[in-house]
Amino acid sequence: MSIPYVRDIEIEYGRCDQVSPLIRRVTANNPGPFTFKGTGTYIVGRGEVAVIDPGPDDPVHLQAILQAVAGETVTHILITHHHSDHSPLAGALKAATGATIYGCAVAGHEEEDGGVKMEAGHDLSFQPDVSLCGGGQVISGPGWTMEAIATPGHTSNHICFTLREENACFSGDHIMGWSTTVITPPDGDMTDYLASLDDIRGRRFDVLWPTHGPPIRDVDAFIQAYADHRQERLDQILGALKSGPAKIRELVPRLYADVDSRLHPAAARSMLAGMEHLVRKGQLTADTDGPDATYRLA
Structure with a gap:
């Protein structure tokens, strides 16, 4: 939507x-x-x-x-x-x-x-x-x-x-x-x-x-x-990780292709917030904390 x-x-x-x-x-x-x-x-x-x-x-x-x-x-x-x-x-x-x-x-x-x-x-x-x-x-x-x-x-x-x-x-x-x-x-x-x-x-x-x-x-x-937009972004993360583990810096250009590139650093921070939320919900796991973590489906 x-x-x-x-x-x-x-x-x-x-x-x-x-x-x-x-x-x-x-x-x-x-x-x-x-x-x-x-x-x-x-x-x-x-x-x-x-x-x-x-x-x-x-x-x-x-x-x-x-x-x-x-x-x-x-x-x-x-x-x-x-x-x-x-x-x-x-x-x-x-x-x-x-x-x-x-x-x-x-x-x-x-x-x-x-x-x-x-x-x-x-x-x-x-x-x-x-x-x-x-x-x-x-x-x-x-x-x-x-x-x-x-x-x-x-x-x-x-x-x-x-x-x-x-x-x-x-x-x-x-x-x-x-x-x-x-x-x-x-x-x-x-x-x-x-x-x-x-x-x-x-x-x-x-x-x-x-x-x-x-x-x-x-x-x-x-x-x-x-x-709905927030949920769509979370669903995009889950969908992207179906193809295998990834880092945020690998996902941002793909998932935020419609966003002004000047905002991609902020989008990466927003994606980190989404990743942390999904980890709390038990839907993702991470090998460490922070923006350099590798995330995978739980």
């Missing part, structure tokens, strides 16, 4: 767009193969507002956010996860506004093996003022109410945020309309990701607001396609 990608979005960097009754968005000028058109920073509410994913350490983007909230009070800065296109500007925004930073600190994972990393990298120094690890916390302001949902998988500390008044979910990088989500061990985990995907699907949101790209409005069908 193909994923019904949602990629149509009009971007003017630094402009504040009213995208729903309670939500505004300002997009940072950091487009790329992992960020699509750039980091979409969301502002929720009026008067006393929350800012979600302030984005990269970019003084121009900081000024755009501050201009968007001029005359208002930023009370909450909410971080979905610690990648460098999401969290680094939180400190400067806090210094400018006095707002409290909410999120979940990462547990000190190193960069991915072999020099492969997310394009934007990791913000390992990220430390929230208030921890949302585990989820369930309710955050509110005048006319808006949000809940943190722990959604590990893309990263171990990923958090999605509901907006109850609009039955909406700010999905960070957990679910994106323009692309599948990269799962990169050791911090990313496919087993956790699939469980988190089921959690979000079960909540029946009317709309998802990813940090990158336009909203997803046909939520159930999109998440089903997302899950």
Whole structure:
């Protein structure tokens, strides 16, 4: 089943767009193969507002956010996860506004093996003022109410945020309309990701607001396609190994032939996550841990 990608979005960097009754968005000028058109920073509410994913350490983007909230009070800065296109500007925004930073600190994972990393990298120094690890916390302001949902998988500390008044979910990088989500061990985990995907699907949101790209409005069908795609990738791995044991670097060019070659290193990390998931399920065995292992059917 193909994923019904949602990629149509009009971007003017630094402009504040009213995208729903309670939500505004300002997009940072950091487009790329992992960020699509750039980091979409969301502002929720009026008067006393929350800012979600302030984005990269970019003084121009900081000024755009501050201009968007001029005359208002930023009370909450909410971080979905610690990648460098999401969290680094939180400190400067806090210094400018006095707002409290909410999120979940990462547990000190190193960069991915072999020099492969997310394009934007990791913000390992990220430390929230208030921890949302585990989820369930309710955050509110005048006319808006949000809940943190722990959604590990893309990263171990990923958090999605509901907006109850609009039955909406700010999905960070957990679910994106323009692309599948990269799962990169050791911090990313496919087993956790699939469980988190089921959690979000079960909540029946009317709309998802990813940090990158336009909203997803046909939520159930999109998440089903997302899950089906993951299962298809796992089935491809199992099918490829029917012809004999193989290493990830031998399988990626075959199984990701339809993916931009610039993303093949990330695809290899995602395949490793899939391999680890299948080993846990007892469907594969490996002669060692990590990306250089030889995998075979159990």
